[in-house]
Amino acid sequence: MTDNKLSRDSNAKVVYNKCNQRVHHLHILNNIKLVTNHGAGASRLIYANPCKQVSHLRYAREAGVSLITFDHESELDKIKDWYPDARLVLRIRYDDEEALHVLGQKYGVAPQHARSLLIRAAKLGLNVVGVAFHVGSGCEKPQIFGDAIAAARQVFDEAAEEGFSPYVLDIGGGFPATNNALMVEMAYSINDAINKYFPNNDVQIIAEPGRYLVSTAFTLATTILSREEETGGGENGEQSRIVYCTNDSVHVSFTMSLIVGKFSTPIALMGGSERMMLSDVRGQTLSNEDILASGVNLPLLHPGDWLVWHNMGAYTLCMASSFNSFLRPEVFVVSSFDACVENFALGKY
Ligand SMILES: Cc1ncc(COP(=O)(O)O)c(C=O)c1O
Numbered sequence: 071m072t073d074n075k076l077s078r079d080s081n082a083k084v085v086y087n088k089c090n091q092r093v094h095h096l097h098i099l100n101n102i103k104l105v106t107n108h109g110a111g112a113s114r115l116i117y118a119n120p121c122k123q124v125s126h127l128r129y130a131r132e133a134g135v136s137l138i139t140f141d142h143e144s145e146l147d148k149i150k151d152w153y154p155d156a157r158l159v160l161r162i163r164y165d166d167e168e169a170l171h172v173l174g175q176k177y178g179v180a181p182q183h184a185r186s187l188l189i190r191a192a193k194l195g196l197n198v199v200g201v202a203f204h205v206g207s208g209c210e211k212p213q214i215f216g217d218a219i220a221a222a223r224q225v226f227d228e229a230a231e232e233g234f235s236p237y238v239l240d241i242g243g244g245f246p247a248t249n250n251a252l253m254v255e256m257a258y259s260i261n262d263a264i265n266k267y268f269p270n271n272d273v274q275i276i277a278e279p280g281r282y283l284v285s286t287a288f289t290l291a292t293t294i295l296s297r298e299e300e301t302g303g304g305e306n307g308e309q310s311r312i313v314y315c316t317n318d319s320v321h322v323s324f325t326m327s328l329i330v331g332k333f334s335t336p337i338a339l340m341g342g343s344e345r346m347m348l349s350d351v352r353g354q355t356l357s358n359e360d361i362l363a364s365g366v367n368l369p370l371l372h373p374g375d376w377l378v379w380h381n382m383g384a385y386t387l388c389m390a391s392s393f394n395s396f397l398r399p400e401v402f403v404v405s406s407f408d409a410c411v412e413n414f415a416l417g418k419y
Pocket of ligand 1: 173206
């Protein structure tokens with residue numbers, strides 16, 4: 071994080087399953103093992119899925135991951151049965167409706183309904199220690215964080231009225247991958263709201279950045295399999311365009327573009343004509359919706375040429391299927407020369 075703009079506190083960590091590390095997109099149990107094997111204490115992890123399988127809940131308990139989220143009544147009943155001594159974080163809904171991927175339809179209780187869950191938790195003898203929210207992935211509205219923190223403050227107060235002593239504020243994810251100026255604005259909005267609504271330094275503040283941390287770490291290269299020209303000038307007056315087929319798919323690395331309805335923009339690695347041509351890029355599966363890029367400018371390329379897709383580290387390989395039996399792209403680790411020399415000196419090769 072540049073300039074320490076979000077530096078007030080960061081005590082717990084999220085188990086990431088957003089990124090492409092080959093071992094990372096496993097099961098929750100493996101996620102917990104993976105992170106604790108890397109030295110993170112289980113007591114510093116949060117299990118942030120509000121709807122948990124019983125076996126996972128039991129494993130979290132065995133592993134000592136005690137901070138877990140909930141947002142509905144039946145989850146409380148399950149937690150009462152399987153993990154009554156867990157430290158519970160109530161996820162509220164506070165959506166940026168224009169985020170790339172709004173998450174609130176599925177998770178988060180509306181703040182005005184939070185109290186009934188708090189009453190139920192108190193009745194069951196459970197321990198509510200905090201409030202969480204996620205404004206939506208790919209958020210572009212800094213102020214939404216401030217507003218969500220204000221809503222969380224209210225739920226903190228209600229929790230206190232129901233006999234709890236909340237001390238965890240989890241501000242979720244949603245931070246941008248590549249827009250630093252936006253990130254700085256978000257940091258100001260967050261810090262201003264924390265200073266206003268939680269002025270006493272008596273809360274632990276957690277963030278769960280996914281995309282922000284991993285998106286830029288991966289670059290995808292695909293090769294062109296075929297090229298055809300679609301001539302325009304039909305009834306709708308479409309322009310002619312070059313249509314490429316490449317060896318990836320919306321069912322492999324580009325699943326997220328299918329979900330959010332947005333295309334990506336590739337660049338040509340090298341070669342091709344000097345003149346840029348209006349182009350579409352399609353994936354290689356048999357499905358009709360397998361379109362990776364539409365209306366982009368590319369030089370005229372040939373089968374065998376390469377396309378490069380930047381910022382492919384988040385929500386890509388971890389969502390890939392084997393539809394039509396195509397393989398996932400292989401991952402190559404590229405390191406700086408200095409890091410190589412250092413690792414060599416440490417005997418890591
Ligand atoms: C609970 C939770 N935390 C964090 C994240 C990461 O979100 P982002 O990649 O937008 O930062 C997600 C994404 O789905 C999530 O569901």
